[in-house]
């Protein structure tokens with residue numbers, strides 16, 4: 001593994017995070033609770049304030065959150081491993097075998113569980129690989145976008161999940177996932193009942209902000225400029241030390257407006273080597289400016305590691 005760098009957020013930023021955390025802690029009245037038949041006894045409860053909360057009982061000494069941007073070629077697949085061992089896979093790329101190889105590298109040996117799988121939108125470069133993940137791993141829950149079923153691939157993935165008894169939830173802003181102590185993922189988009197314009201399924205990508213203490217990572221799927229505008233105008237705190245650049249660095253995303261709101265110090269681009277789309281676009285690299293830019297097509301698998309106060313990154317090559 002190569003370079004490591006440390007980033008630190010100020011006391012004021014941490015205080016703002018604390019205030020925000022207070023806001024979103026609901027008066028916990030469980031509407032229903034589901035217990036999944038996983039080895040880790042994951043408990044999920046849907047709470048009054050559109051919240052999804054779970055705690056995983058896994059013995060694991062690691063107290064870091066790792067977000068691995070997997071090197072799956074042209075597409076997206078991001079694996080988060082929280083302190084305590086809860087895992088969340090956001091998208092699975094286009095190639096199931098390649099995804100399984102990358103997961104085996106990133107997960108502890110013998111690990112056969114993905115507590116949460118998120119399909120940000122039903123394009124092949126995000127969901128085709130997930131069929132292999134559902135076959136190999138015990139999956140606790142599948143979270144999908146509101147337009148998931150508008151594509152055949154999306155419908156097939158849902159059917160596969162349901163055939164395995166995996167609960168399928170439609171994501172909407174305000175959903176709140178607790179992945180472990182101090183680790184939470186907030187769904188910021190799309191808004192419930194939102195109408196989408198010409199951007200199709202990309203525009204409806206599930207956007208999540210993963211937080212660990214005062215460190216945040218923004219995961220944007222393939223949202224385009226219209227989606228970024230809605231996100232930037234929304235009520236959410238978007239500031240994040242790390243940004244998963246939308247749509248593989250396409251020129252139709254990564255607007256200056258969004259970048260001002262997020263102010264990333266590290267940007268991660270998932271794109272295939274020598275891809276035919278020309279991703280990432282040179283204009284996007286220019287707009288990212290002073291942020292450290294990591295690219296799977298150049299750097300291989302990327303690891304963003306948080307200890308709750310600082311973010312460190314490592315690259316495979």
Ligand SMILES: [Zn+2]
Pocket residue numbers: 075076123125126222247248
């Ligand atoms: Zn894509």
